[in-house]
Amino acid sequence: MKTIADFNPIVQTLYFLSAALCSMLGMNPVMIVISLVGALLLYILRAEDEKPTGHLFTLLLFAVTALINPLFYHNGATVLLVINNNPITLEATLYGITAGAMIIAVLYHFRSFSKIMTSDRLMYVFGKLSGKFALTLSMTLRYIPLFITQMERVRAAQRTTGQYKDGSIADTVKSDLRVFSVMITWALENGIVTADSMEARGYGTGKRTSFALWRMRRRDVIFLLLILLLVGLQLPALLSGALTFTFYPNIRSLPTSPAAILAYISYGALVLTPSAIECIERAKWKYFVSKI
Amino acid sequence: MEILRVENLSFKYPTGKAPTLKELSFSVNEGEFVVLCGATGSGKSTLLRLLKRELAPLGEKSGSVCYGGRSLEQLDARTAASEIGFVMQRPEQQIAADKVWHELALGLENLGESQDVIRRRCAEMAGYFGIAPWFDRETSKLSGGQKQLLNLAAVMAMNPRVLILDEPTAQLDPIAASDFIGTLLKINRELSLTVIIAEHRLEELIPVCDRLIALDCGEIVADAPPREALPLLASRPALLRMMPAASRLSMALGLETKGEVPLTVREGKRMIEEHYTNKVRSLPAKTPVAPEVNALEFRDVWFRYSQKGEDILRGTSFHVKQGEFFCILGANGSGKTTALGAVAAINRIFSGKIKIFGKQLKDYKNGTLYQSCLAWLPQDPQTLFLRNTLREELKGAEAEAAMLGLDLVKYADTHPYDLSGGEQQLAALARVLSTKPKLLLLDEPTKGLDAASRERITDILRRLRDGGMTILAVTHDAEFAADAADRCALFFRGEIVSTGTPREFFAANSFYTTAANRMTRGHYDGIVTLPEAVEICRLNGEAKA
Numbered sequence: 001m002k003t004i005a006d007f008n009p010i011v012q013t014l015y016f017l018s019a020a021l022c023s024m025l026g027m028n029p030v031m032i033v034i035s036l037v038g039a040l041l042l043y044i045l046r047a048e049d050e051k052p053t054g055h056l057f058t059l060l061l062f063a064v065t066a067l068i069n070p071l072f073y074h075n076g077a078t079v080l081l082v083i084n085n086n087p088i089t090l091e092a093t094l095y096g097i098t099a100g101a102m103i104i105a106v107l108y109h110f111r112s113f114s115k116i117m118t119s120d121r122l123m124y125v126f127g128k129l130s131g132k133f134a135l136t137l138s139m140t141l142r143y144i145p146l147f148i149t150q151m152e153r154v155r156a157a158q159r160t161t162g163q164y165k166d167g168s169i170a171d172t173v174k175s176d177l178r179v180f181s182v183m184i185t186w187a188l189e190n191g192i193v194t195a196d197s198m199e200a201r202g203y204g205t206g207k208r209t210s211f212a213l214w215r216m217r218r219r220d221v222i223f224l225l226l227i228l229l230l231v232g233l234q235l236p237a238l239l240s241g242a243l244t245f246t247f248y249p250n251i252r253s254l255p256t257s258p259a260a261i262l263a264y265i266s267y268g269a270l271v272l273t274p275s276a277i278e279c280i281e282r283a284k285w286k287y288f289v290s291k292i
Numbered sequence: 293m294e295i296l297r298v299e300n301l302s303f304k305y306p307t308g309k310a311p312t313l314k315e316l317s318f319s320v321n322e323g324e325f326v327v328l329c330g331a332t333g334s335g336k337s338t339l340l341r342l343l344k345r346e347l348a349p350l351g352e353k354s355g356s357v358c359y360g361g362r363s364l365e366q367l368d369a370r371t372a373a374s375e376i377g378f379v380m381q382r383p384e385q386q387i388a389a390d391k392v393w394h395e396l397a398l399g400l401e402n403l404g405e406s407q408d409v410i411r412r413r414c415a416e417m418a419g420y421f422g423i424a425p426w427f428d429r430e431t432s433k434l435s436g437g438q439k440q441l442l443n444l445a446a447v448m449a450m451n452p453r454v455l456i457l458d459e460p461t462a463q464l465d466p467i468a469a470s471d472f473i474g475t476l477l478k479i480n481r482e483l484s485l486t487v488i489i490a491e492h493r494l495e496e497l498i499p500v501c502d503r504l505i506a507l508d509c510g511e512i513v514a515d516a517p518p519r520e521a522l523p524l525l526a527s528r529p530a531l532l533r534m535m536p537a538a539s540r541l542s543m544a545l546g547l548e549t550k551g552e553v554p555l556t557v558r559e560g561k562r563m564i565e566e567h568y569t570n571k572v573r574s575l576p577a578k579t580p581v582a583p584e585v586n587a588l589e590f591r592d593v594w595f596r597y598s599q600k601g602e603d604i605l606r607g608t609s610f611h612v613k614q615g616e617f618f619c620i621l622g623a624n625g626s627g628k629t630t631a632l633g634a635v636a637a638i639n640r641i642f643s644g645k646i647k648i649f650g651k652q653l654k655d656y657k658n659g660t661l662y663q664s665c666l667a668w669l670p671q672d673p674q675t676l677f678l679r680n681t682l683r684e685e686l687k688g689a690e691a692e693a694a695m696l697g698l699d700l701v702k703y704a705d706t707h708p709y710d711l712s713g714g715e716q717q718l719a720a721l722a723r724v725l726s727t728k729p730k731l732l733l734l735d736e737p738t739k740g741l742d743a744a745s746r747e748r749i750t751d752i753l754r755r756l757r758d759g760g761m762t763i764l765a766v767t768h769d770a771e772f773a774a775d776a777a778d779r780c781a782l783f784f785r786g787e788i789v790s791t792g793t794p795r796e797f798f799a800a801n802s803f804y805t806t807a808a809n810r811m812t813r814g815h816y817d818g819i820v821t822l823p824e825a826v827e828i829c830r831l832n833g834e835a836k837a
Binding site for chain 1: 402667
């Protein structure tokens with residue numbers, strides 16, 4: 001199956017960044033609703049096994065954001081009710097709801113993103129920016145578990161030699177400090193072996209390349225071009241402020257200039273594409289299975 | 293065709309008084325499998341590092357090392373890095389990347405190869421070395437054997453013509469070690485790759501190698517095919533100790549003068565059967581004098597590391613008598629180290645009872661367990677060291693260090709990490725003995741040690757046992773258990789499946805047993821150690837041909 005999870009990590013990063021960023025500019029309710037629908041759809045399609053309670057946190061976040069705004073900001077012309085001499089306005093309420101929707105839309109985009117981007121995918125993206133950084137990151141990620149395992153071993157060994165006496169916090173802290181200090185020596189000592197092994201394999205003999213498991217395939221290029229095109233179509237509206245929606249003091253009507261309409265359509269196409277690919281691939285798979 | 297030539301090579305470390313290597317000369321032909329042997333401190337690591345330009349130590353060097361007719365210094369950086377591969381001892385620390393595939397690619401990335409070349413080479417390596425099933429895994433999640441195989445594959449990815457290995461199997465369990473040697477042999481035979489390997493464990497290497505170079509105090513004392521080289525070592529016990537059991541037996545019986553230099557168990561068995569009668573089939577049994585009081589009782593113990601994990605100990609029960617040396621043997625992952633951790637109260641057991649000297653483990657409060665009662669020597673002695681010099685580290689343990697024969701004057705200001713493996717083990721032992729324990733727990737006490745240190749540790753442990761200490765050791769090393777233990781037990785899937793004195797235990801096992809037992813099986817009964825084999829052969833006398 002060729003879903004969003006199988007695209008080249010660079011294309012994936014570009015998609016999620018543009019999907020999230022485009023909805024954050026201008027506080028336009030239409031854009032935010034499109035963003036939320038797209039993000040939720042993809043997330044639900046991909047996380048089939050997740051329980052409904054997984055969405056509870058986002059709902060709560062939405063509720064808090066939507067409530068806090070009208071309770072603390074009293075701008076706006078239309079007063080709905082007055083609590084403790086503080087007016088609650090329609091504008092502030094709507095602003096809160098829009099802001100809450102935007103936050104959870106972005107959150108869902110990034111939840112999908114973090115499920116797809118494993119550490120080696122992320123490294124590939126960083127590696128494209130800087131090979132040295134990618135190597136350092138890989139070596140660090142390698143060293144952390146090594147360090148932790150050794151530290152656990154040292155602590156276990158030290159417990160039997162009279163360090164870490166029961167119940168005394170001061171003693172535990174003292175022992176931990178001792179262990180940590182010897183771990184630094186250990187790390188340096190072992191770093192030498194790693195450095196030797198790197199040097200023995202030709203580190204520093206010339207220009208390095210940075211290898212990755214992923215290639216730019218035809219479909220990656222097509223999706224990449226599609227993203228660029230759809231974002232490009234939104235740019236006039238995003239940059240000219242044609243999408244900007246004003247809440248205060250009075251809510252104006254939604255922007256409906258030709259540029260804005262074009263932005264709605266192209267943004268909608270952008271955030272719905274991954275879900276569409278997902279659905280098409282599933283249908284294809286079902287069709288194949290039914291033919292067997 | 294000659295690929296490597298060493299001429300009059302001498303080397304002295306800046307801090308050393310005497311030269312480490314003295315006027316060495318030898319050459320290695322393409323496709324040869326050369327084993328370099330020598331005791332710790334004989335200069336074999338120094339020699340191997342001098343053959344690999346990037347790792348050459350600093351110091352006064354004279355003489356030359358030529359690769360393919362050109363001096364090592366004249367090679368361009370790419371050739372030097374890629375055509376001479378080097379694998380080191382500790383599997384963990386040579387790995388630099390977090391993912392297996394990235395580790396394989398690392399060397400080729402360093403050489404600036406293109407994506408397509410790297411992709412093809414990684415695929416080849418993964419296929420050839422059987423890495424494909426764990427290609428996407430994190431390197432920290434691999435077993436020791438897998439890690440070392442990955443190190444080998446990562447070096448092989450660069451297409452070396454000479455492969456140099458410095459004790460690559462010292463940290464592996466016997467099964468992983470023998471797999472690793474099998475793989476080495478395969479690449480030597482199939483790819484005609486030149487292999488130069490230094491190792492302590494020579495039982496499996498000597499029979500397959502083309503040539504044995506023996507190093508003693510920086511000098512070459514033998515350089516010939518193993519059957520010719522072995523008799524030259526007769527007067528050098530330090531070197532002889534690391535040779536295969538069959539060869540040692542033949543030399544102890546003086547048969548090498550008759551042209552008998554067996555290298556394998558099969559040849560050793562044939563030699564015994566041809567030269568010795570079997571009128572006396574077994575040696576008189578030694579009656580154990582251990583009192584019938586239990587030092588440790590381990591009853592129906594269950595343990596798992598996490599709630600959803602598998603049970604590691606499944607109703608394990610055993611006991612260790614006071615003054616006894618008890619060895620637990622078993623494969624990796626059978627739970628033997630976990631059981632030891634449970635005794636040391638490092639692992640909290642889920643159910644069951646552990647009694648130490650008649651008192652329940654949980655009744656030892658406030659660290660009283662670790663004061664004059666129980667001591668634990670972990671697998672990695674480095675985990676015990678907290679100070680920067682040996683003198684500080686062994687403060688309060690000077691008497692123990694002296695008893696173990698550790699040279700505290702010479703090493704006073706040395707960092708514990710800079711000691712050799714054997715000395716680290718002794719220093720760690722001195723440290724744990726300073727709490728005057730009655731029960732000593734040992735986790736793989738012979739791991740990574742050379743033959744001399746191994747013998748030294750065995751002697752010391754025997755002496756401690758004779759002094760009344762109870763010892764519980766967990767080990768892979770069947771020879772060590774046969775030499776030292778009063779009773780042995782086999783651990784499998786979290787349970788003890790058999791126990792007995794070394795003689796009962798190893799004689800009843802067919803696979804998990806010592807080389808001496810394998811050689812005498814069928815001809816004699818209940819022979820498990822080499823001295824026993826020598827004794828019974830002498831007792832029977834030579835068969836008249």
